[in-house]
Amino acid sequence: MRLDVVTIFPEYLEPLRVALLGKAIDKGLISVGVHNLRDWTHDVHKAVDDAPYGGGPGMVMKPTVWGPALDDVLAGPDGGTDPDVLLVVPTPAGRRFDQATAQRWSKEKRIVFACGRYEGIDQRVFDDAARRVRVEEVSIGDYVLIGGEVAVLVMVEAVVRLLPGVLGNQQSHQEDSFSDGLLEGPSYTRPAVWRDLEVPPVLLSGDHGKVARWRHEQSLERTRDRRPDLLPSDD
Numbered sequence: 001m002r003l004d005v006v007t008i009f010p011e012y013l014e015p016l017r018v019a020l021l022g023k024a025i026d027k028g029l030i031s032v033g034v035h036n037l038r039d040w041t042h043d044v045h046k047a048v049d050d051a052p053y054g055g056g057p058g059m060v061m062k063p064t065v066w067g068p069a070l071d072d073v074l075a076g077p078d079g080g081t082d083p084d085v086l087l088v089v090p091t092p093a094g095r096r097f098d099q100a101t102a103q104r105w106s107k108e109k110r111i112v113f114a115c116g117r118y119e120g121i122d123q124r125v126f127d128d129a130a131r132r133v134r135v136e137e138v139s140i141g142d143y144v145l146i147g148g149e150v151a152v153l154v155m156v157e158a159v160v161r162l163l164p165g166v167l168g169n170q171q172s173h174q175e176d177s178f179s180d181g182l183l184e185g186p187s188y189t190r191p192a193v194w195r196d197l198e199v200p201p202v203l204l205s206g207d208h209g210k211v212a213r214w215r216h217e218q219s220l221e222r223t224r225d226r227r228p229d230l231l232p233s234d235d
């Protein structure tokens with residue numbers, strides 16, 4: 001999988017090269033390009049933003065800078081736009097990014113992420129891109145960040161960990177929270193007693209069937225308590 005990120009803060013994306021993601025790059029499972037939007041500016045001040053039409057607070061990122069940047073980054077080997085690339089735009093106004101989105105995106109060959117700042121990016125940039133590629137405007141949650149970079153780190157980690165060979169134990173993401181629609185239950189390791197707190201005896205029983213049933217019950221109980229919205233409605 002090829003990932004490209006366009007941002008005015010390339011250093012924000014350095015964590016992509018650390019730990020498991022860094023190993024995935026070293027193993028050739030993914031390749032990552034980070035591009036500084038200011039490389040496509042035209043003026044001495046390298047301006048990327050301007051005042052919003054219609055007034056209002058803050059600044060909006062310029063289409064005359066984003067357009068040429070995406071023309072280049074979305075290009076395929078023949079120099080024209082790569083029709084297979086998915087353009088992802090983090091925004092608080094986006095559709096919700098969830099595990100199903102991560103699963104779906106893990107099948108993509110190429111994903112380009114456009115990281116906005118200020119009050120966001122001129123909408124015409126995505127209207128224009130949508131003429132040539134698939135565009136998804138997505139939100140990682142119901143709170144407001146300062147820019148899209150942190151959201152890209154979240155989404156890239158959620159997607160890349162699903163790629164074959166990235167996680168040591170392939171089974172582990174099959175037991176993720178959300179993969180079966182429930183929250184994962186509690187985990188324990190040695191010692192069996194710690195500060196007078198015991199590991200649930202069933203986990204020491206060696207009875208795999210009992211352990212599986214107990215874990216499922218724990219997931220159901222935790223989901224009912226913390227995320228009842230994930231449970232199918234009774235009606």
Ligand SMILES: CN1CCC[C@H](Cn2ccc3ccc(-c4n[nH]c(N)c4C#N)cc32)C1
Nearest residue numbers: 090091116139140141143144145147148151
């Ligand atoms: C007050 N204004 C409102 C509009 C957005 C401005 C900051 N901003 C600029 C670009 C940008 C990209 C993503 C996000 C973001 N926030 N929350 C999420 N779940 C996001 C996601 N994905 C936020 C962003 C702040």
